Amino acid sequence: xxxxxxxxxxxxxxxxxxxxxxxxxxxxxxxxxxxxxxxxxxxxxxxxxxxxxxxxxxxxxxxxxxxxxxxxxxxxxxxxxxxxxxxxxxxxxxxxxxxxxxxxxxxxxxxxxxxxxxxxxxxxxxxxxxxxxxxxxxxxxxxxxxxxxxxxxxxxxxxxxxxxxxxxxxxxxxxxxxxxxxxxxxxxxxxxxxxxxxxxxxxxxxxxxxxxxxxxxxxxxxxxxxxxxxxxxxxxxxxxxxxxxxxxxxxxxxxxxxxxxxxxxxxxxxxxxxxxxxxxxxxxxxxxxxxxxxxxxxxxxxxxxxxxxxxxxxxxxxxxxxxxxxxxxxxxxxxxxxxxxxxxxxxxxxxxxxxxxxxxxxxxxxxxxxxxxxxxxxxxxxxxxxxxxxxxxxxxxxxxxxxxxxxxxxxxxxxxxxxxxxxxxxxxxxxxxxxxxxxxxxxxxxxxxxxxxxxxxxxxxxxxxxxxxxxxxxxxxxxxxxxxxxxxxxxxxxxxxxxxxxxxxxxxxxxxxxxxxxxxxxxxxxxxxxxxxxxxxxxxxxxxxxxxxxxxxxxxxxxxxxxxxxxxxxxxxxxxxxxxxxxxxxxxxxxxxxxxxxxxxxxxxxxxxxxxxxxxxxxxxxxxxxxxxxxxxxxxxxxxxxxxxxxxxxxxxxxxxxxxxxxxxxxxxxxxxxxxxxxxxxxxxxxxxxxxxxxxxxxxxxxxxxxxxxxxxxxxxxxxxxxxxxxxxxxxxxxxxxxxxxxxxxxxxxxxxxxxxxxxxxxxxxxxxxxxxxxxxxxxxxxxxxxxxxxxxxxxxxxxxxxxxxxxxxxxxxxxxxxxxxxxxxxxxxxxxxxxxxxxxxxxxxxxxxxxxxxxxxxxxxxxxxxxxxxxxxxxxxxxxxxxxxxxxxxxxxxxxxxxxxxxxxxxxxxxxxxxxxxxxxxxxxxxxxxxxxxxxxxxxxxxxxxxxxxxxxxxxxxx
Numbered sequence: 001x002x003x004x005x006x007x008x009x010x011x012x013x014x015x016x017x018x019x020x021x022x023x024x025x026x027x028x029x030x031x032x033x034x035x036x037x038x039x040x041x042x043x044x045x046x047x048x049x050x051x052x053x054x055x056x057x058x059x060x061x062x063x064x065x066x067x068x069x070x071x072x073x074x075x076x077x078x079x080x081x082x083x084x085x086x087x088x089x090x091x092x093x094x095x096x097x098x099x100x101x102x103x104x105x106x107x108x109x110x111x112x113x114x115x116x117x118x119x120x121x122x123x124x125x126x127x128x129x130x131x132x133x134x135x136x137x138x139x140x141x142x143x144x145x146x147x148x149x150x151x152x153x154x155x156x157x158x159x160x161x162x163x164x165x166x167x168x169x170x171x172x173x174x175x176x177x178x179x180x181x182x183x184x185x186x187x188x189x190x191x192x193x194x195x196x197x198x199x200x201x202x203x204x205x206x207x208x209x210x211x212x213x214x215x216x217x218x219x220x221x222x223x224x225x226x227x228x229x230x231x232x233x234x235x236x237x238x239x240x241x242x243x244x245x246x247x248x249x250x251x252x253x254x255x256x257x258x259x260x261x262x263x264x265x266x267x268x269x270x271x272x273x274x275x276x277x278x279x280x281x282x283x284x285x286x287x288x289x290x291x292x293x294x295x296x297x298x299x300x301x302x303x304x305x306x307x308x309x310x311x312x313x314x315x316x317x318x319x320x321x322x323x324x325x326x327x328x329x330x331x332x333x334x335x336x337x338x339x340x341x342x343x344x345x346x347x348x349x350x351x352x353x354x355x356x357x358x359x360x361x362x363x364x365x366x367x368x369x370x371x372x373x374x375x376x377x378x379x380x381x382x383x384x385x386x387x388x389x390x391x392x393x394x395x396x397x398x399x400x401x402x403x404x405x406x407x408x409x410x411x412x413x414x415x416x417x418x419x420x421x422x423x424x425x426x427x428x429x430x431x432x433x434x435x436x437x438x439x440x441x442x443x444x445x446x447x448x449x450x451x452x453x454x455x456x457x458x459x460x461x462x463x464x465x466x467x468x469x470x471x472x473x474x475x476x477x478x479x480x481x482x483x484x485x486x487x488x489x490x491x492x493x494x495x496x497x498x499x500x501x502x503x504x505x506x507x508x509x510x511x512x513x514x515x516x517x518x519x520x521x522x523x524x525x526x527x528x529x530x531x532x533x534x535x536x537x538x539x540x541x542x543x544x545x546x547x548x549x550x551x552x553x554x555x556x557x558x559x560x561x562x563x564x565x566x567x568x569x570x571x572x573x574x575x576x577x578x579x580x581x582x583x584x585x586x587x588x589x590x591x592x593x594x595x596x597x598x599x600x601x602x603x604x605x606x607x608x609x610x611x612x613x614x615x616x617x618x619x620x621x622x623x624x625x626x627x628x629x630x631x632x633x634x635x636x637x638x639x640x641x642x643x644x645x646x647x648x649x650x651x652x653x654x655x656x657x658x659x660x661x662x663x664x665x666x667x668x669x670x671x672x673x674x675x676x677x678x679x680x681x682x683x684x685x686x687x688x689x690x691x692x693x694x695x696x697x698x699x700x701x702x703x704x705x706x707x708x709x710x711x712x713x714x715x716x717x718x719x720x721x722x723x724x725x726x727x728x729x730x731x732x733x734x735x736x737x738x739x740x741x742x743x744x745x746x747x748x749x750x751x752x753x754x755x756x757x758x759x760x761x762x763x764x765x766x767x768x769x770x771x772x773x774x775x776x777x778x779x780x781x782x783x784x785x786x787x788x789x790x791x792x793x794x795x796x797x798x799x800x801x802x803x804x805x806x807x808x809x810x811x812x813x814x815x816x817x818x819x820x821x822x823x824x825x826x827x828x829x830x831x832x833x834x835x836x837x838x839x840x841x842x843x844x845x846x847x848x849x850x851x852x853x854x855x856x857x858x859x860x861x862x863x864x865x866x867x868x869x870x871x872x873x874x875x876x877x878x879x880x881x882x883x884x885x886x887x888x889x890x891x892x893x894x895x896x897x898x899x900x901x902x903x904x905x906x907x908x909x910x911x912x913x914x915x916x917x918x919x920x921x922x923x924x925x926x927x928x929x930x931x932x933x934x935x936x937x938x939x940x941x942x943x944x945x946x947x948x949x950x951x952x953x954x955x956x957x958x959x960x
Contacts, residue, residue: 002171004066004135006324008284011135012064012373015105021341021376021400024213025105026134028142028372031098034365037118037126038153039079045152046076046116053145055166058136066167071113078117090121093585097129101214102371106133113137114145127366134374138286139270139345143355145282150360152874164275166283172274179272179320185775186321194333197326198292201253201262201342202486203378203404217371218394218406220414222421227390229421237302237427239309242346245383246312247305248420249344254295256405256493258486258518265377266312266339268319288323289315290330290340301420302427318328341378348385348529355386371395379406381413392417403495403652405516412515446510448503450714450751452577456508458796459548461897465765465797465819467646469548470576472584472793475541477569478786480592482522482560485570488559488591489518496587498710501578503551510577519557526564533563541571545792546648548908549575550943558591570786580714581793582703585777585805587710592786597778611747618748620742626753628720629697632761633769636690641799642764645897647819649794653866654832656839658810663843671729671848673736676773678848679804680739680810681732683771684721685833685850687802690827694723697757699750699767699798702743706786716750717742718757720766754797765797768822774805775812782808793817802831829865883930883952884945891945892923894918908943932956 004012011026022790050056057069080091080097097119113136117129120924132142151158164172173179222230250264265288271278291311298304323340331338347355356367366387372380378400382393392414396406420426448456455470457463493516500513523540525533540559549555555575563569574584582599590596661675668678681699688694698723699716719738721731757766780788793801799822804814814835816828841851891897891909895918919936926948927933932955934948942948 002167002174004060004064005170005284006322007286008135009064010324011375012060020337020339021378021397024103024215024373024375026372026374027104027106027131028134028137028139028370029101029104029129029131030142030370031368032128032130032148032364032366033368034126034128034363036124037120037128037364039077039118040157041153042118042435043077044156045149048152048156049145050076050148053158054507055136055141055284056114056145057111058108058113058133060108060135062109068165076116078115079120080117081120083120083122085122087122087273094119098369101131102217103213103373106131106180108133108135126365126600134372134886137282138269138284138694139347139372140285141282143573144280146360146364147357150357150363153363160280161277163277166281168283169275169278169283173272176272176274179274182320186318187325189318190321190326191329194330196292197290197330198261198263198294199259200339201264202257202259202483202490203341203400204380204402204487204491205400212399213373213397214399215371215373216396216398216403216406217369218396218410219369220392220410222390222392223416225389226418226421227385227388230390230417233424233427236424237306239302239305241348242383243309244305245306245346245348246344247301248417249303249381249413250293251301251910252409252416252515253342254293256409256412256516256518258520258686259293259489260295260522261342262293264293265289265323265343266291266315267343267345268316270316270319287319288340288343289319290326291315291322299430300428301431304431305427306468324425339376341376343374343377343380345380345382346384346592348383348390350385354388355384355387361387365515377544381536402491402494405491408494408514408516415515432874436622445504445507446512448508448510448577449712449715450749452510452712453508454751454754455575455577455796456503461645463765463797464642464644464763465647465768465822468546468649468794468796470795471549472574472576472581472791473545474572474584474588474791474796475570475591475789476572476588476786477563477567477789478592478784479566480568480785481566482562482568485558485560485568485591487593489520490516491591492587493518496710498578498712499556499587500554500584502553502555503577505551508694513554517554519554521557521559522562523559524562526562533561537561537569544573545570546794547573551577554578568786576712576714576795578712580703580712580713581701581772581774581803582777583710583712584781585774588788589778589780589784592780594783599778607909614747618745619752621745622718622720622748622753625720625738626697626718626756629718629757629760630695632757632764632766634692635687635696635697635769635823636827637799638824639821640764640820642742644819644821647821649792649817650820651790651792651815651817651826652825652828652832653790653813653815654836655807656812656814656836658807660843661810661812661837663846664839667842667846667848668732671733672750673729673732673848676775677732677736677739678842679775680719680771680773681728681735681803682835682838682842683802684719684735685723685728685731686831686838687769688721688723689834689853690831692923696721696769697767699754699770700739700742700769701750701772704746715746716753716767716770717746718750718753719771729848732848765799768797768799770795770798771802772801772803774803777805780805784808791815799823800828832865880949884949886929887926887945887948887952890922890929891918894921894925907945926952 014022015025029086054068059067059069080093082093085093113133115131119127119129121127130146132145137145190358227739230244231241234244243786246266254262267286267288269285271281271285291308293308298307303789327338327340357692372395374380378397380395384391384393394406394410403430458466459469461467497512498514500517501510502513503509504511525536528536544559555578557573559571561569561883573590579587586597586599664678667673668675684696684698688696697718697720700719701714701716703714719735719742721735722729725731726734754766780786793803795801799819801817802814804812807813814832816831818828836849842848888907891914895914923934923936923939930952932952934955936953938951939948942951
């Protein structure tokens with residue numbers, strides 16, 4: 001007898017616990033539920049089955065040498081009688097038995113490669129338990145085994161034609177000249193492409209030392225109608241149902257891990273027909289191919305599936321070299337053990353249609369449950385045709401992968417499959433437009449807050465300083481690996497619903513998807529020079545910082561840049577529709593330090609007042625407070641704010657040292673002023689220096705103190721400052737008092753306050769200056785592997801946003817984000833410089849006083865102020881680019897929008913203020929320019945110039 005095959009040997013070694021994801025016997029356990037079993041007939045059928053198929057008697061000694069036991073076990077059938085137990089006790093016993101059998105390791109040293117048991121149940125029902133070790137019997141052979149058992153049970157006199165034994169077949173297969181040549185060629189083919197095999201998926205493996213496997217089964221069902229729809233859809237697109245399902249699975253997995261490229265193991269059960277009777281042999285014929293999945297490159301979902309089908313055809317033509325050997329060669333190539341922890345098995349395209357014949361179901365009932373375990377396999381996904389439908393099974397190692405993550409990905413895969421069957425057009429939709437809400441969404445929805453509705457309005461140009469999304473961009477640099485970032489993100493997406501939240505554009509409500517979608521992009525810049533790297537980052541930053549998320553996708557993005565020498569640069573961007581600034585800061589700490597920061601949750605005791613009463617009190621307070629505002633601030637704007645439809649934003653920053661801040665806290669403390677008040681008073685005093693009447697009213701964002709979740713919960717209060725009244729210290733005390741009072745009257749939202757001022761002084765933005773305190777936001781520690789190096793916040797209707805954020809070393813970073821069309825960079829630099837002068841004066845004099853006016857009249861700005869300014873990239877035009885620019889110009893003309901540097905053909909038309917009434921003129925202009933008639937109903941679906949250009953090309957092709 002020959003030795004074990006490569007796959008058998010791998011399974012044998014996988015029983016040892018010293019290998020990752022090892023310590024399990026590779027086996028397949030199934031249950032059938034039926035009625036009225038004849039135990040004597042079943043015993044006789046099993047006896048004949050053991051004599052017919054020698055692999056049921058496979059023995060393997062401690063050295064791994066195989067042999068066949070002479071006689072089958074006398075106790076081939078085990079019986080558990082539960083007929084007299086109460087119903088609950090029966091369920092409990094069956095659950096315990098399932099748990100035991102699903103995790104057992106059959107004793108191959110005693111020739112026990114299979115185990116059979118009947119559980120007798122009340123009312124003549126039974127459950128048939130079958131467990132087979134895959135070293136002896138692969139899943140396809142198990143199907144043959146059960147078919148033969150049903151035949152023997154139906155007629156014990158039936159006989160099967162003679163066939164070779166598995167090991168004799170294996171000897172013939174190894175020595176066959178043609179197969180030897182094919183193996184040699186395939187071995188060379190695989191070795192030539194080891195450097196092209198993608199890494200394993202970035203799975204969120206648990207950091208656990210649990211020695212025992214904990215396998216869990218997930219199952220979903222596609223009924224006969226859905227199965228027919230899937231098969232018809234596959235035929236329509238000239239692809240097999242198996243490859244269609246493989247593509248959908250890969251898509252769901254890739255979105256959940258954030259990988260751009262990863263590998264899957266796809267088992268095959270091909271038996272080279274080298275002798276008569278090969279198709280009747282029971283044994284371990286399983287092999288697998290290593291499939292690369294590339295998430296990008298295919299324009300549509302069906303193109304993505306077709307690419308996988310093409311790759312599978314190529315891989316199968318080189319499958320004579322065992323997949324186990326490919327993984328061994330890959331480990332040697334990389335110098336470290338390589339895993340293929342995700343397996344996708346398809347049994348849809350079976351010759352007989354279903355997995356089992358009607359005879360099996362007649363004798364043993366319906367297969368109601370099945371689970372497999374495999375060494376070095378964390379997730380085994382199977383799709384099987386059975387009982388007229390399709391069963392989707394996932395067998396998962398829960399000691400290795402978090403339950404929440406697996407459940408979410410499973411739901412995504414099933415929901416995506418059903419969505420494609422119900423709405424076939426999804427297959428032909430651009431991958432970038434594949435909406436989460438059409439695939440996998442929760443039934444619960446949340447209304448937008450007044451603040452979030454204002455953010456949506458700010459995306460349009462209906463109001464001055466619009467056309468932008470309220471979002472924050474942050475940049476970090478350090479030594480964290482891209483793999484760790486992806487792994488942490490995959491866990492965080494499941495943990496935090498905000499990262500799965502989007503806006504339903506029809507109902508304008510927030511929805512939270514079940515689907516874990518990791519929006520991470522990885523770009524390798526390691527081969528560039530340092531100068532080229534910085535130029536490339538600047539070029540990408542220009543578009544990245546002002547790009548507006550589509551509403552019906554998760555409203556965040558992480559882009560990773562490998563710079564070489566283990567250095568990583570990160571772009572992070574979040575829309576305020578889902579996250580406020582404190583939540584964003586908290587997420588970044590969790591991402592880069594691996595542990596969520598503590599967020600205080602202060603319980604607020606209700607005073608018995610209802611919301612109407614609280615709102616009425618708050619409204620009265622703010623109406624009285626805002627009566628003191630007699631007009632809009634006369635700040636030296638670059639041009640009138642009401643004339644600016646939209647603007648690009650920039651940032652300048654300045655750091656105040658730890659020593660200066662420590663002294664300022666002492667100075668403020670002597671006046672019973674908090675640190676926040678000291679800083680806020682400084683900012684207000686400096687801004688007032690630039691206003692003729694020295695009076696100002698600014699918006700100050702606040703977050704409810706009773707919130708410890710990551711979400712968009714901020715609002716704002718309005719704070720006033722009159723530099724003409726009282727000494728500086730008294731103005732600061734009044735500011736502190738106003739702040740506390742404002743926090744007590746949040747029932748009347750910040751949007752309501754802005755509306756009051758707008759009604760009195762519109763149409764210009766009523767609170768164009770914002771002062772944001774980030775002293776309470778979590779910050780990265782000194783030991784964190786990544787460091788914040790720059791950022792940018794843009795807010796609709798805001799020309800200047802002054803924010804101050806505590807640093808890990810005790811310093812405070814001041815940043816001013818400003819609309820470049822509204823205020824000059826020199827004036828912004830002067831503001832920061834004057835903040836520095838006021839704070840330095842108080843720290844050095846140890847008094848809470850503002851310096852003399854002449855000290856603030858500066859001629860030049862010191863070099864401490866850092867201007868973050870990006871160069872607009874110059875890109876050579878192509879004919880397609882020219883077409884898009886012409887289209888964009890036509891839309892701008894029709895909408896009366898003035899083209900600016902930050903507006904280009906990628907800008908969404910809704911940002912320009914597009915209305916249905918504009919489309920008639922646009923259609924006529926397009927016909928005049930391109931001689932192609934585009935109906936208005938087609939133009940409605942185009943969101944930007946690129947989509948109109950694609951529509952033009954499509955129309956030209958049809959006309960030809």
